[in-house]
Amino acid sequence: MDAKAKQPPKALFGVTGLDEVLSGGLARNRLYLLEGTPGSGKTTLAVQFLLEGASGSEKGLYITLSETEQELREAAASHGWSISDKIDIFELLPPENLLDEKQQQSLLYSSDLELGETTTRIFETMERVKPARVVLDSLSEIRLLAQNSLRYRRQILALKHYFAQRDVTVLLLDDMTAEILDKTVHSVAHCVIRLEEIAPDYGAERRRLRVLKYRGQAFRGGYHDFIIQTGGVQVFPRLVASEYRARTKSQVLSTDIAELDKLMGGGVDSGSSTLIIGPAGTGKSLMVLQFVTAAVKRGEHAALFIFDEELGLLFSRSKAMGIDLESMRDGGKLHIVQVDAAEISPGEFAHKVRGVVEKENIRTVVIDSLNGYQNAMPQEQYLILHMHELLQYLNRVGAATFLTVAQHGMVGEMKSPVDVTYLADTVILLRYFEAFGQVRRAISMLKKRTGSHENTIREFTIGQTGITVGPVLEKFQGILRGVPQHIGGNAPKTQE
Numbered sequence: 001m002d003a004k005a006k007q008p009p010k011a012l013f014g015v016t017g018l019d020e021v022l023s024g025g026l027a028r029n030r031l032y033l034l035e036g037t038p039g040s041g042k043t044t045l046a047v048q049f050l051l052e053g054a055s056g057s058e059k060g061l062y063i064t065l066s067e068t069e070q071e072l073r074e075a076a077a078s079h080g081w082s083i084s085d086k087i088d089i090f091e092l093l094p095p096e097n098l099l100d101e102k103q104q105q106s107l108l109y110s111s112d113l114e115l116g117e118t119t120t121r122i123f124e125t126m127e128r129v130k131p132a133r134v135v136l137d138s139l140s141e142i143r144l145l146a147q148n149s150l151r152y153r154r155q156i157l158a159l160k161h162y163f164a165q166r167d168v169t170v171l172l173l174d175d176m177t178a179e180i181l182d183k184t185v186h187s188v189a190h191c192v193i194r195l196e197e198i199a200p201d202y203g204a205e206r207r208r209l210r211v212l213k214y215r216g217q218a219f220r221g222g223y224h225d226f227i228i229q230t231g232g233v234q235v236f237p238r239l240v241a242s243e244y245r246a247r248t249k250s251q252v253l254s255t256d257i258a259e260l261d262k263l264m265g266g267g268v269d270s271g272s273s274t275l276i277i278g279p280a281g282t283g284k285s286l287m288v289l290q291f292v293t294a295a296v297k298r299g300e301h302a303a304l305f306i307f308d309e310e311l312g313l314l315f316s317r318s319k320a321m322g323i324d325l326e327s328m329r330d331g332g333k334l335h336i337v338q339v340d341a342a343e344i345s346p347g348e349f350a351h352k353v354r355g356v357v358e359k360e361n362i363r364t365v366v367i368d369s370l371n372g373y374q375n376a377m378p379q380e381q382y383l384i385l386h387m388h389e390l391l392q393y394l395n396r397v398g399a400a401t402f403l404t405v406a407q408h409g410m411v412g413e414m415k416s417p418v419d420v421t422y423l424a425d426t427v428i429l430l431r432y433f434e435a436f437g438q439v440r441r442a443i444s445m446l447k448k449r450t451g452s453h454e455n456t457i458r459e460f461t462i463g464q465t466g467i468t469v470g471p472v473l474e475k476f477q478g479i480l481r482g483v484p485q486h487i488g489g490n491a492p493k494t495q496e
Contacts, residue, residue: 014052307372
C-alpha cells in the first residue's frame with residue numbers, strides 16, 4: 001500500500017486561506033507552535049482551530065495559563081461564536097496558597113513546586129477530557145516557571161512525548177515576550193507559524209504570517225497578509241502567478257474608437273497589460289473607462305478598482321461624458337470596488353482581484369491608479385514584485401488589464417512615482433502641449449509587445465461625447481517636451 005494512503009486526513013485549521021498556505025492543513029497527532037507578539041491574533045486563530053475540530057466531532061481543550069475563562073468566552077462572543085458546549089476550557093491559575101507569603105516553602109524554590117504542579121494538572125485534565133485537539137496558552141508562563149533553558153527544553157520534550165502517546169494535535173502559543181528570543185520550541189515543533197503586526201505611519205495596522213518550518217510537508221513560503229474581523233481571521237495567501245496555466249490564444253479587442261485602434265495597431269490584446277501614463281487631467285481615467293465601455297458592449301464582464309476617486313463623483317462625471325457606469329453595475333456587467341489605500345494590504349487587494357476574476361469570469365480589469373496602490377504598500381520597494389505577480393496572473397487567465405499612473409509635473413520633463421513601464425505589455429503616453437495660445441492634449445504609443453503599432457503622435461480631445469482621437473500631428477516637433485515647434489502649414493483647428 002502507498003505510504004501516503006496510510007496517513008490520516010489532515011486536521012483543517014478552519015481559517016480561510018491558512019489551510020491553502022499549509023497545503024491542506026496540519027498533520028494529525030503532532031505538536032505545533034504558533035508565535036507572535038501580543039495582539040497579533042494567536043488566541044483568535046487557536047479558538048478557530050478548536051471550533052473547526054468541534055464541527056467534525058473532535059473534542060477540543062483550551063488550557064490557559066494567561067487569560068481567564070471569562071476573557072476567552074467574551075472574546076469568542078465578540079466574533080459570534082458559542083463555545084460553551086463545543087470547547088472545554090481549563091483555567092490553570094496558581095493555587096491561592098502559592099500567592100500567600102505565609103504558606104510559601106522556604107526549603108524549596110516555589111518555581112519547582114509550581115512547575116511540577118502545573119504539569120500534573122495538565123496531565124490530569126488531559127486524562128479527564130480526552131481531547132483530540134489541544135491549545136496550550138501560553139509558553140511564556142512555562143518558560144518563567146522553568147527559570148533556565150535546560151529545564152524549559154526538558155519540560156517541552158516531556159509534554160511532546162506525553163501528547164504523542166495520546167494521539168492529539170497540539171497547538172502551543174508563544175507571545176514572544178522573553179528578553180532573549182528563545183528558539184527551543186522551534187526545534188521540537190513539527191511546524192512553526194509566526195504572526196506579525198506592523199503599524200504603518202498612517203492607516204490601520206497590517207498583519208501578516210509566515211510558516212517558518214513544516215517537517216516533511218510542502219507549504220507556500222513567504223509572507224501572507226491577514227486580517228482579523230468579526231467572524232475570525234482571514235488569510236490572503238501570497239499570489240504565485242506561475243501556478244496558473246497560461247492561455248495561448250489571444251484576441252485583438254477593439255476600443256470602439258477607430259483612430260485609437262489605428263494608433264494601437266488594431267486594438268488591445270486579451271491576456272496583456274496596458275499602462276496609461278501622463279500628468280493629472282490628461283484623461284487617463286476617461287481613457288480606461290473607454291476600454292471598459294467597449295468590453296461591456298462586446299458582452300463581456302469588467303472590473304474597476306478605484307483608488308483615487310469617490311464613486312458618486314465618478315458616476316456623475318462619467319455619465320456627463322456619455323458613459324453610464326451605474327447602469328453597467330446595476331446590470332451585472334461591471335464590478336466596481338472603491339479601495340481605501342489606508343485600510344487595505346497588497347495581499348488583500350490581490351485576493352480581491354483574484355476572487356472577482358475567477359468568480360465572475362472577468363476579462364477586463366482596471367486599476368486606477370497605481371499611485372493609490374503604492375500608498376497601500378508599507379514597504380514600497382516591493383511594489384514592483386507585487387505588481388509583477390498580479391499582472392502575470394491576469395495575463396495567464398486571459399484578462400486584459402489597464403493601469404494608470406499619474407506623473408509629476410504638467411509640461412516638459414515628467415517624473416513617475418513608480419516605474420512599471422517595463423512590466424506592462426503596452427504603454428500609452430498622454431501629454432499636454434501648448435500651441436497657438438491653447439493647451440492641447442497629445443497621445444502616443446511607447447511600446448507594444450504583442451504586435452506593431454503607430455509611432456505617430458496624435459491629438460485628442462475630451463468633449464461631451466467622450467474621447468475623440470484626431471489625425472497625426474505632422475506639422476509639429478517637440479510635442480512630448482510640452483513646447484512644440486510648428487514647422488509648416490496652417491494652424492490646426494480645435495477639435496470638438
